[in-house]
Ligand SMILES: Cc1cc2nc3c(=O)[nH]c(=O)nc-3n(C[C@H](O)[C@H](O)[C@H](O)COP(=O)(O)OP(=O)(O)OC[C@H]3O[C@@H](n4cnc5c(N)ncnc54)[C@H](O)[C@@H]3O)c2cc1C
Ligand code: FES
């Protein structure tokens with residue numbers, strides 16, 4: 506399968522990339538790792554007239570501390586670098602652990618954190634972790650930069666709050682402070698597959714109690730889901746409260762039915778996986 | 789057309805290509821290096837796995853223009869051609885000796901993915917091999933002998949004396 510023809514543009518700076526986007530408007534697509542975009546182009550489900558390759562743009566890779574208790578991750582940082590990065594492992598290990606469950610080794614060598622979030626696929630593993638962490642993205646366009654909270658970023662299936670002339674330059678996540686534990690339970694039938702449902706459970710432990718909890722769900726609707734009902738039900742409680750709290754994990758969700766699972770089964774999975782994830786997170 | 793310069797198996801190559809040309813087609817159709825196979829063409833099977841700047845990647849999911857300036861290594865560059873069988877890479881020898889292939893279609897990708905795996909983890913357990921090769925599908929072997937082959941090659945590459953591997 507061969508993509509349709511396109512004009513190829515390879516900017517070397519963020520400003521050049523923004524200018525190229527402004528010039529070509531909605532005829533253009535940004536190319537990051539290409540591991541979502543190229544398969545779509547090969548199937549001709551996407552046929553952009555212009556492809557703007559971010560591969561040589563300076564300053565979009567790597568991880569740094571931003572001083573306000575957060576980490577900044579360059580949008581073009583590939584998954585395998587996120588998994589191994591010392592700052593991420595020390596301060597936000599949950600992101601490294603979830604990223605390790607994305608696709609397979611070859612996919613993780615090419616796919617990028619910015620591309621995985623900007624693609625806005627609620628079956629992807631990273632949107633739910635960014636949402637649960639209360640992270641954000643930095644977007645840059647002709648008018649300058651703005652920060653978009655994860656809760657506002659994922660708008661609909663394959664749709665984000667980015668406008669046509671903006672690119673993601675950076676992803677921001679908080680440094681976790683205190684005794685956090687986490688587990689991402691990814692349910693799929695075969696190796697290397699996307700999550701039929703995924704549940705991320707994070708808990709901050711203190712004196713045998715759960716001081717704070719975060720729960721994020723993958724593939725339970727057109728956007729990633731944060732289960733505040735479950736989080737609220739275990740805050741300040743002993744781990745015994747997890748079972749009843751996890752029963753609320755599917756409240757208000759409307760997942761799709763497809764060949765892999767009915768909506769009902771997905772809701773069942775969400776409850777079971779949330780319970781498992783939180784139980785493992787408590788340790 | 790866009791000019792690309794790519795070092796393939798140690799030889800520098802330079803061609804004008806259409807931007808939509810996939811790296812695997814650059815290797816097979818432009819350079820005639822057909823050792824790298826296309827299996828699924830949908831980024832799933834790993835038959836097209838090569839190394840790009842030292843990392844295993846699926847060359848059906850990379851544009852040749854994205855590889856401009858990089859170093860690409862394929863299964864064709866593994867063996868020392870002058871030496872005959874003695875020049876085989878330990879992975880090639882191990883796949884042969886442990887019967888890690890039947891039809892052989894997945895083998896070029898399987899070997900390149902295994903090479904990356906061993907470079908990252910010189911002494912992988914059975915589970916680490918199975919997880920590490922999850923991006924490579926084999927429809928023949930049932931994987932058992934592939935795991936054995938990778939363990940045996942890893943041992944040779946570490947310089948261990950030949951071990952009998954039980955899987
Ligand atoms: C076989 C296979 C298995 C996979 N399995 C999983 C999995 O289990 N879980 C999972 O989460 N993902 C999975 N993926 C997807 C993988 O993580 C992708 O790499 C990722 O979704 C997209 O990242 P990318 O860098 O490849 O982006 P691209 O494909 O290059 O781009 C994706 C989209 O985002 C846009 N975009 C990219 N970068 C930016 C930016 N900086 N600013 C604005 N827009 C941008 C592009 O225009 C495009 O629309 C899989 C992919 C494959 C091929
Ligand atoms: S041919 Fe590239 S992954 Fe199957």
Ligand code: FES
Pocket residue numbers: 888889890891892893894895925926927928929
């Ligand atoms: S040997 Fe036939 S597909 Fe692997």
